[in-house]
Amino acid sequence: MGELYKSGAVFADDGSELQFCSTCAFGSVCLPGGYDKEALRALHCLVEHVGPYREGEYIFRTNDPFGVIYAVRGGTVKTCTVDSLGREQVLGFYLPGEMIGLNAIHPERYPCDAIALDAVYLCRFSFPALATVASQIPGIQQQLFRLLSKDIGAASQLAADRSAEERVAAFLLGIAGRFAARGFSASGFHLSMARTDIANYLRLAAETLSRVLRRFQDQGLLAVEGREVEIRDPQALQALARGA
Amino acid sequence: MGELYKSGAVFADDGSELQFCSTCAFGSVCLPGGYDKEALRALHCLVEHVGPYREGEYIFRTNDPFGVIYAVRGGTVKTCTVDSLGREQVLGFYLPGEMIGLNAIHPERYPCDAIALDAVYLCRFSFPALATVASQIPGIQQQLFRLLSKDIGAASQLAADRSAEERVAAFLLGIAGRFAARGFSASGFHLSMARTDIANYLRLAAETLSRVLRRFQDQGLLAVEGREVEIRDPQALQALARGA
């Protein structure tokens, strides 16, 4: 439930802590199997577990002053902006293990809203504190650089000029890959976001997305029932995603 | 000219060095007026001035192993990818003071080509060395985080779903702002990139860009002669960029 500030003393109860970390963006530097025990302790010292946020709840809002970043521990988050005409633009979806708020470092304010799509649990890191730790532990600094760099790539990917089919295929494969990376099935999964959100994220009309999904189903590439997706022909989808 | 490795001893001849730095992405932490003399020395110690690259020359290529990032010292650089079907996608244009290569940290390979659009001079930083300095000098680490975060914002901006007119208006104002930030005129400037590149960057056909520019001229919003641009009605452009 509520928000628990984790003091340094918390290291004792390792069990559950490490569970969380196994899916976290800092997992690689943070896990006990890893060689950097020191990093582990430092991180655990400054992390706060927060949540659950319920569906529709805001984690932060556009223009909130920046101070913390989050790792998703459970659930799904979407980030989005609303422009001056009131048009919403979904910027990203975040699954367990992924990081939110990195795009706020520069403007020093969150440049988007972050909204829970289901029950969401997060790890919260004070960014100044994290930066301090990062300057002492190279692995953590490195990981932050990597995460930031990765987000540039993700945004560039989204900006690519591609057809509706390419976008949808790439999106589904992307989600599948991210689930797979966390040990879930890459062929069958549940989408926790609405069609409208997916369509908006892909810069398509909801109707277009619907039609593309139907076409893919008719071609036997996948099966969709509501928010349940089963990928039947990853090869073909891959080809489509690359622009076949 | 050739590439000069700057040893620590170089600090002596300050004049020209500081000239360069005044337009560099590290200017704020690096300039002598700033409070961090130490940062200045550390950076000067590991920077290499390289160039000129001539128009069309590659600074790095897709899949080159990552090792260095660059600050543009003079000239203009474009970055772009070429997808499996041979379609080019311009990712960005970089003016003096801006940083290239940050999106290569994560994949550990450059995910794009970087090509000189005119005579280009760069400052080259070994990234590992820079990271080491960053862990010793908080201001530099902070600046790197900022630069990375800023690039996420830039890429997201590009990914936004906007009409041709919105894109073109925003692009021109963006360039104007970046020139202005460096002390040049924001109302009149020279574009060092071809129409095709601009169009591609904006995810438009070259013909569409041409038509939008004509429309803007006919409406008295700007004057274009070849690559010379004069912004006549920034207000109106701003309104268009926001989606009027």
Next chain:
DNA sequence: CGAAACGTTGAAAGCTCTCAATTATGGTGG
């Protein structure tokens, strides 16, 4: 059960693209 939100399907309109032709522009060689 019924309202409301969500998702799908159909038809028509629109914006942008593609194709084609024409006009500049720039560099090269005579």
Next chain:
DNA sequence: CCACCATAATTGAGAGCTTTCAACGTTTCG
């Protein structure tokens, strides 16, 4: 210095993909 070619930019017309508008089916939940 001018002719000439190659490249870049502009303009026009038609096609196409995606969007918009509208209606209908479905699911959720009070």
